[in-house]
Amino acid sequence: MGENIHEECGVFGVFADKQFDAANYCYYGLFALQHRGQESCGIVVNDDGVFNAHIDKGIVDDVFTSRVMESFDNGRMAIAHVRYGTKETAGRRDAQPIVVSHHKGNIALCYNGAINNAYELRIEMEESGSMFHTNSEAEIITNVIARERLTSTSTEEAVYRAMDKIKGAYCVVMMSPTKMIAFRDEHGFHPLCYGITDEGVYVVASETCALDAVGAHLIRDVKPGEILVFEKNGVRSLTGHCGKSPRALCIFEYIYLARPDSVIEGCSVHKARRKAGEMLAKIYPVDADVVIGVPDSGLDAAIGYSKESGIPYGIGFVKNKYIGRTFIVPGQHLREDRVKIKLNPISDTVEGKRIVLIDDSIVRGTTSTRIVRMLREAGAKEIHMRVSAPLFVNQCFYGTDIESREALIANRFPKEQIPEIIGVDSLGFLPLENVRDIVVDGDNKGFCTACFDGMNPTDIDQTSKSFKYAKKIKQGDE
Amino acid sequence: MGENIHEECGVFGVFADKQFDAANYCYYGLFALQHRGQESCGIVVNDDGVFNAHIDKGIVDDVFTSRVMESFDNGRMAIAHVRYGTKETAGRRDAQPIVVSHHKGNIALCYNGAINNAYELRIEMEESGSMFHTNSEAEIITNVIARERLTSTSTEEAVYRAMDKIKGAYCVVMMSPTKMIAFRDEHGFHPLCYGITDEGVYVVASETCALDAVGAHLIRDVKPGEILVFEKNGVRSLTGHCGKSPRALCIFEYIYLARPDSVIEGCSVHKARRKAGEMLAKIYPVDADVVIGVPDSGLDAAIGYSKESGIPYGIGFVKNKYIGRTFIVPGQHLREDRVKIKLNPISDTVEGKRIVLIDDSIVRGTTSTRIVRMLREAGAKEIHMRVSAPLFVNQCFYGTDIESREALIANRFPKEQIPEIIGVDSLGFLPLENVRDIVVDGDNKGFCTACFDGMNPTDIDQTSKSFKYAKKIKQGDE
Amino acid sequence: MGENIHEECGVFGVFADKQFDAANYCYYGLFALQHRGQESCGIVVNDDGVFNAHIDKGIVDDVFTSRVMESFDNGRMAIAHVRYGTKETAGRRDAQPIVVSHHKGNIALCYNGAINNAYELRIEMEESGSMFHTNSEAEIITNVIARERLTSTSTEEAVYRAMDKIKGAYCVVMMSPTKMIAFRDEHGFHPLCYGITDEGVYVVASETCALDAVGAHLIRDVKPGEILVFEKNGVRSLTGHCGKSPRALCIFEYIYLARPDSVIEGCSVHKARRKAGEMLAKIYPVDADVVIGVPDSGLDAAIGYSKESGIPYGIGFVKNKYIGRTFIVPGQHLREDRVKIKLNPISDTVEGKRIVLIDDSIVRGTTSTRIVRMLREAGAKEIHMRVSAPLFVNQCFYGTDIESREALIANRFPKEQIPEIIGVDSLGFLPLENVRDIVVDGDNKGFCTACFDGMNPTDIDQTSKSFKYAKKIKQGDE
Amino acid sequence: MGENIHEECGVFGVFADKQFDAANYCYYGLFALQHRGQESCGIVVNDDGVFNAHIDKGIVDDVFTSRVMESFDNGRMAIAHVRYGTKETAGRRDAQPIVVSHHKGNIALCYNGAINNAYELRIEMEESGSMFHTNSEAEIITNVIARERLTSTSTEEAVYRAMDKIKGAYCVVMMSPTKMIAFRDEHGFHPLCYGITDEGVYVVASETCALDAVGAHLIRDVKPGEILVFEKNGVRSLTGHCGKSPRALCIFEYIYLARPDSVIEGCSVHKARRKAGEMLAKIYPVDADVVIGVPDSGLDAAIGYSKESGIPYGIGFVKNKYIGRTFIVPGQHLREDRVKIKLNPISDTVEGKRIVLIDDSIVRGTTSTRIVRMLREAGAKEIHMRVSAPLFVNQCFYGTDIESREALIANRFPKEQIPEIIGVDSLGFLPLENVRDIVVDGDNKGFCTACFDGMNPTDIDQTSKSFKYAKKIKQGDE
Numbered sequence A, B, C, D: 001m002g003e004n005i006h007e008e009c010g011v012f013g014v015f016a017d018k019q020f021d022a023a024n025y026c027y028y029g030l031f032a033l034q035h036r037g038q039e040s041c042g043i044v045v046n047d048d049g050v051f052n053a054h055i056d057k058g059i060v061d062d063v064f065t066s067r068v069m070e071s072f073d074n075g076r077m078a079i080a081h082v083r084y085g086t087k088e089t090a091g092r093r094d095a096q097p098i099v100v101s102h103h104k105g106n107i108a109l110c111y112n113g114a115i116n117n118a119y120e121l122r123i124e125m126e127e128s129g130s131m132f133h134t135n136s137e138a139e140i141i142t143n144v145i146a147r148e149r150l151t152s153t154s155t156e157e158a159v160y161r162a163m164d165k166i167k168g169a170y171c172v173v174m175m176s177p178t179k180m181i182a183f184r185d186e187h188g189f190h191p192l193c194y195g196i197t198d199e200g201v202y203v204v205a206s207e208t209c210a211l212d213a214v215g216a217h218l219i220r221d222v223k224p225g226e227i228l229v230f231e232k233n234g235v236r237s238l239t240g241h242c243g244k245s246p247r248a249l250c251i252f253e254y255i256y257l258a259r260p261d262s263v264i265e266g267c268s269v270h271k272a273r274r275k276a277g278e279m280l281a282k283i284y285p286v287d288a289d290v291v292i293g294v295p296d297s298g299l300d301a302a303i304g305y306s307k308e309s310g311i312p313y314g315i316g317f318v319k320n321k322y323i324g325r326t327f328i329v330p331g332q333h334l335r336e337d338r339v340k341i342k343l344n345p346i347s348d349t350v351e352g353k354r355i356v357l358i359d360d361s362i363v364r365g366t367t368s369t370r371i372v373r374m375l376r377e378a379g380a381k382e383i384h385m386r387v388s389a390p391l392f393v394n395q396c397f398y399g400t401d402i403e404s405r406e407a408l409i410a411n412r413f414p415k416e417q418i419p420e421i422i423g424v425d426s427l428g429f430l431p432l433e434n435v436r437d438i439v440v441d442g443d444n445k446g447f448c449t450a451c452f453d454g455m456n457p458t459d460i461d462q463t464s465k466s467f468k469y470a471k472k473i474k475q476g477d478e
Helices: A023-034 A068-070 A118-129 A137-147 A155-167 A208-214 A251-256 A269-283 A299-309 A338-342 A366-377 A414-424 A432-438 A466-472 B021-036 B066-071 B118-127 B136-147 B155-165 B208-214 B251-257 B269-283 B299-309 B338-342 B366-377 B415-422 B432-438 B465-474 C020-036 C066-069 C116-127 C137-149 C156-165 C208-212 C251-257 C269-283 C299-309 C338-342 C366-377 C414-421 C432-438 C465-475 D022-036 D066-069 D118-129 D137-149 D155-165 D208-214 D250-259 D269-283 D297-307 D337-344 D365-379 D413-424 D433-437 D466-474
Strands: A009-020 A042-049 A048-056 A076-085 A096-103 A105-115 A168-175 A180-184 A194-199 A202-205 A215-220 A227-231 A234-238 A291-293 A317-318 A343-345 A355-359 A384-389 A426-429 B009-020 B040-047 B049-055 B075-085 B098-102 B107-116 B168-176 B180-184 B193-196 B202-204 B217-223 B227-231 B234-238 B292-293 B317-318 B343-345 B354-359 B382-387 B427-431 C009-020 C038-048 C050-058 C075-083 C098-102 C106-113 C168-173 C180-184 C193-197 C204-205 C216-221 C229-233 C232-238 C290-293 C317-319 C343-347 C355-357 C383-385 C424-431 D011-019 D040-049 D049-059 D074-084 D098-102 D105-115 D168-175 D179-182 D193-197 D200-205 D216-220 D227-231 D234-238 D288-295 D317-319 D343-345 D354-359 D382-387 D426-429
Touching: A009 A023, A009 A105, A009 A180, A009 C290, A023 A042, A023 A068, A023 A076, A023 A202, A023 A208, A023 B338, A048 A068, A048 A105, A076 A105, A076 A168, A096 A137, A105 B227, A105 D200, A105 D343, A137 A168, A155 A180, A155 A227, A155 A234, A155 C168, A180 A202, A194 A208, A202 A208, A202 A227, A208 A215, A208 B338, A208 B343, A208 D022, A208 D413, A215 D365, A269 A299, A269 A384, A269 A432, A291 A299, A299 A355, A338 A343, A338 A366, A338 B021, A338 B208, A343 A366, A343 B208, A343 C168, A355 A366, A366 A384, A384 D137, A414 A426, A432 D269, B009 B021, B009 B107, B009 B168, B009 B180, B021 B040, B021 B066, B021 B075, B021 B202, B021 B208, B040 B107, B049 B066, B066 C229, B075 B107, B075 B168, B098 B136, B107 B136, B118 B136, B136 B168, B155 B180, B155 B227, B155 B234, B168 B382, B180 B202, B202 B208, B202 B227, B208 B217, B217 C156, B251 B269, B251 B432, B269 B299, B269 B382, B269 B432, B292 B299, B299 B354, B338 B343, B338 B366, B343 B366, B354 B366, B366 B382, B366 B415, B415 B427, C009 C020, C009 C106, C009 C180, C020 C038, C020 C066, C020 C075, C020 C204, C020 C208, C038 C106, C050 C066, C050 C106, C075 C106, C075 C168, C098 C137, C106 C137, C116 C137, C137 C156, C137 C168, C156 C180, C156 C229, C180 D066, C193 C208, C204 C229, C208 C216, C208 D337, C208 D343, C251 C269, C251 C432, C269 C299, C269 C383, C269 C432, C290 C299, C299 C355, C338 C343, C338 C366, C338 D022, C338 D208, C343 C366, C343 D208, C355 C366, C366 C383, C366 C414, C414 C424, C414 D074, C424 D105, D011 D022, D011 D105, D011 D168, D011 D179, D022 D040, D022 D066, D022 D074, D022 D200, D040 D105, D049 D066, D049 D105, D074 D105, D074 D168, D098 D137, D118 D137, D137 D155, D155 D179, D155 D227, D155 D234, D155 D269, D179 D200, D193 D208, D200 D208, D200 D227, D208 D216, D250 D269, D250 D433, D269 D297, D269 D382, D269 D433, D288 D297, D297 D354, D317 D337, D337 D343, D337 D365, D343 D365, D354 D365, D365 D382, D365 D413, D413 D426
Parallel strands: A291 A355, A355 A384, A384 A426, B292 B354, B354 B382, B382 B427, C290 C355, C355 C383, C383 C424, D288 D354, D354 D382, D382 D426
Antiparallel strands: A009 A076, A009 A202, A042 A048, A042 A076, A096 A105, A105 A168, A168 A180, A180 A227, A194 A202, A194 A215, A227 A234, A317 A343, B009 B075, B009 B202, B040 B049, B040 B075, B098 B107, B107 B168, B168 B180, B180 B227, B193 B202, B193 B217, B227 B234, B317 B343, C009 C075, C009 C204, C038 C050, C038 C075, C098 C106, C106 C168, C168 C180, C180 C229, C193 C204, C193 C216, C229 C232, C317 C343, D011 D074, D011 D200, D040 D049, D040 D074, D098 D105, D105 D168, D168 D179, D179 D227, D193 D200, D193 D216, D227 D234, D317 D343
């Protein structure tokens, strides 16, 4: 169910030649990107150099009330952000976009990713007098740019130079008083695309589904290493950093993180998941009565398995859509049945059947165990689980928050014991050697699969201060 | 999408031999019944005759915070309710359960349905000195029972006599200081069932999905006209009213109102919907590439259509699960695209395809029109819509809130124009003569199909004062 | 400081010949009466027979937000209420005004006082079929009137008859669809007055300060036993119940309950308190440097003591005005100093001085003890406490909520030990034989002083069911 | 009534040798300082170098709920702040304390005052790479200190050097990981004092009333220019900046800003106000019946006038204590009487009397005009107003927010017309030459009286960029 895996962020930006209701575009864009982060969100509108911001903890639906939306003036551009955070106490202070003023004017900036030399950059700047208000890497990026800006002739030149210094995975959207700038790291770890509406509003977003939400047509993905400058006369592309590093698009964006209706670098996410299902059917065939997916993340692959195998697709569960963010679990005795509140099997589909159960991942294994038990109680005769990803074995250093290595089922038990632990009759994971093949369209085959194979596309020195620092931050010591 | 049709209520009750955390059971039960009403909810715990109530506007997730749940004492029984209301101003006062005290002790009562002689009953009681605090029919039912109690030897005798007086559709769960009583009108318009947990807690609920949510096993449906008395020595059934009237289970419970994982009178709701899809495939075959359902209400029938026709089932839309109750729609220009926020087509499924689109109903037609337009924009080549219900033409007098007759698309346009208005290449509704056949299991074939054919199972005099009264109440004059 | 004594309620009503912003008048009126009850408040506007109500727990400032106020339509009349409640759990359900519909139309009713035969009235009505939704005596009064209305030719006739049945203390303001009616028990326990604005709006209120708040001029007090009928053609007075019983105005209204700027039956409350201070100076003279009052309730009497004795008046304490309703008291160690947060002595006034300290009452004695200790710590040389009321020894049966008899300091210790317990050098209470003399203006000398002398103006049978019932309700069993 | 004059801030800090419930001390301290700022408040606890902060808009009672207070861990020290802000939109971001991390560790800092070279300092630091997150001068002070820290051997050395750079009025309390440091500008514009509790907890606060609130005994005022370092071994005083500049304590702290129970540099605030009243009585004697003060700010001086003149002191008004922060003013007609909601005259005191009315200031004059009109309506025969301060004619550059010069009544009308505008029979302001004499105790006679006489104690170049910048910030352009 992927419930222990989290994308860190989603970014969004709009730019037009004239004043428009830029905040409203951001509102719709953030709704479409909400799956990329539910901890905090923010919108900053640039009204001729005056930056009007509203940033708070909570999801879009809670933070951006009609009263807040009415308080925004029109502007020529705006940026917006949704964020996932690991700590309950992760504060309002760390929410993005970050808004600061510096020598050459205001900057607002938001980002998605993970900076690998954050600590070194921060220490270096602190040693020459900088102070930091937050623990967010967005503040570090902003400081690097502001520092470079002192000796640059333009913001984009400062960005260009900053990219030389910042190591890691990053998709950034930022505003100066007169420009919106979007840029992406050289490896292209995470998706970033841009489009235009019929009215001529440029839109930058983490995923195409956010373009759809505001009626924008996709122009293309931002290239790895590219800097796009949106300004009065249109869009300029600075490509000096492009092509310098091997491409390393996070394969997990296709498997779990992105929305199925998004298209990343030419390949539909839904299609990639269906393909994963088809591959599972070929690799792990089984004689069964029905194929069901775990809602919502396993449904696309289940379609693919069904199609390839010829075993009928069925609806195995009802998912309760009224479970909100404040859901509590009272009652010692009943708590154990809490998964029943979220998911309930449809006995008509399940009873007396041999089932192929599709999910997109197994992280800790506890949720899978409960789901399997529910199916048994509903009368399932056999349960053959198929997982549309390899087993996680490694931590991600590029912006995806996976459970600690110790909690991963793959690191706690021998692989051959897992079926028994989960309670299934058979279990198959998408083999590592096949995972790249789920991306059937587009011409890109450079992916990051480090969470499965440990092959980090950049040098990662886990003994470095940046990593110790990151760990410390996660533990809540500020 | 059924979004203009609403069930009025869901009821729930628990009873045990000893004190237990009865409120917690209600909490889980209400979550499972939330689809039957989102306007208000309430729980009343009976702690040895002391009734502890919390009732408020809002959904379970908002009303029953951990602080509220902790404030409930244990009890031997409890009842609970979710309610849908038609007016924004419909107040807290009208929420259920209703809690009153009378000559022989306290009563708490909640109900689902519609009383056809409400006005006559109320006037009669007002004329002999009763006052009414609310506009809810639950208060009228409670008054009738309390009046009968004056001359009865037991609460169940008062209930038995009250059932002679109350005309219409009702499923009631109530508590006296020492008993829980559940009863259902003679026609059995709406579902009501009961079960027992492994610990011996009796559970009454509108649907079996609420039994599942607390780990209770279904014993059976409450019979039309039956009174179940849960008391210290167990359960007693009073069947004096049973079999007096023809059965008339609301067919729309299967089509739309109930949750697919529920089983009503022996037939799985999911299975009935799949059957409807299969029948549509037989009656309205078409040459197409993919069958898709409108989430969530059209998905079950789409599976049936796909299976029967052999056309592959596909996932046509992503539904945004982060749209909450406070969702606002800012921005004149963007507002028109608001359906895009809720549903976005998956172009990989749709583009260049001949599509069979399944939904469970067309009420006003406006939502269907927008959905079809989105599919066209996403590149659908042909769209053949199939609806798993006949066209609505009549108002419901038994507790389902359908749009006013004037707003129904069937009453505004000739049937043959509807495909053009919706924008589809072909359109097929489940024929009226087949609608009863979707209920494939169980031995019950007595259904109310009045919303489709106008054949009300009881005498309805729309010129009576009760109907004028009901209309007045709906308009907000108290 | 009187902090353990509470008035139960304040009532307010407005009536005009034409539609006006009646809810706004109520808003201002309730603000002026807020000292009479902070637990809940409510406004009901009568818009040509349609009753629009908003009633909730909390103070006026919290309950009547601008959004709520805007939701009220204009009307020709409105009534409003503030209520004090004894139980934390005292619910929203018990808040007033009560709004019901009965045979002859709607009634809204609110009241201040205490009904001595509440239980007998309720049981009698329950036995002929009435149900009760609340524990409020307002519901009982309303039921009695509604019952009498069945056989009366007008609402005022029903009220007249109801007054024969209802025993105790009550000031009532109510509305029928076309009239506003105000009435007061025959003894006149609590104040009720009426006036008119320059625009011709009639205003009824518990105290004249609420008339001032809406710019109304006092006409006169409502007479004990009088029924005032405000209707299309003006005001009518029904005096059939007047003069039947001896007058018994609660003396404690002057001493503590009412606001000092109010005038009750011809005598200024402020003046009565000053007079009490003067009498204390005559009866208990002392050689001292400064007279200070405990804010705010002791200030008026302190002025009187100072004037009569010639000892200068001083400001002894600063009262923190930012302590709100949600004030918490964290920290075990610091909690003991919590009174310091509310009151801090001004050392310049106190240090090295012989002080006369004036308060309006000593109930439990704990607060007085703390205040005296604070003055000692601030350097007071001598403290001579003078209390502008006799010692409480009895429970009130007419609507004032005093501590249980057991908690009263007068019932726990011999009178002569109290100075030592409180920590003062001398202590003087206003003698019982003088308490009536504080009311220097007006021609009324019929007062209820039962809390001091136990002489209840009506027969009180504490062994009756009504009293057991009242006690039970207070303990929270409904 | 001083309602258009606002102190900018209050500061508070606690330090002990061992872990204690430092946040609780701050809670009580902030309550006592709430009159110095109601816009936002914050507490930062230093738990062995980990800074735990909660800072939000609103008053203490709203921001520091029991849940928030429980979330604080114990610590060895904590600082806290209340703030007044001029803009509705003044954000959460500008609230204090400010918490940052820099090269040598964390800093938390809060301040009261106004920096006169803020812009120059900021620009200078921006030009060498600093970014600013807020518009608060606290961030500028913190940056200056952090910059100096790079080349200092200790935080206090950095503070010492920073004081050479920062021009203006400031009282600062800050924490490094191991120390609490308090310092005050060389002129000593605003008060700052420290004390110790019986348990050995050091307390620093803007006013002594906050020491009282936590049971601390005053040690002494922090000297102008002094740096106090609270550290493991006790308190150290750095006095290198002391005595370099003439003293200039804001006289308005005594007249209006501080709480009457506070003692500033040896003189009781209450006593200074009484003295002002006495001087008014000598300078402007009048034949009258009663002296009344405008609550609460005029009461102390009224006591003084009464004592000196021999005219009795009376209570002229009741102030409604239930008017909260959300008070709305509905109703066009009634709005004009809104002052009646806040203040109501006691007619017994006023009617037929010749009145001396004391207030502490007249700013715009509109409130005074309304109060005088109310007294006339209540029957006052003559009204002689006496104001315990000179007329405001100048803007304050040192931290007090007075109305714009244009709005001041002294700048809109000739002085001799003011009595007629206000509606009084005579009017007397405390003469400028006497204002210093109200401070009767202590040995300090160096005061800032610039708001009255325009003699700024420091060079103020209003054409400088800092002043333009300050003006811009106030207007909301960031």
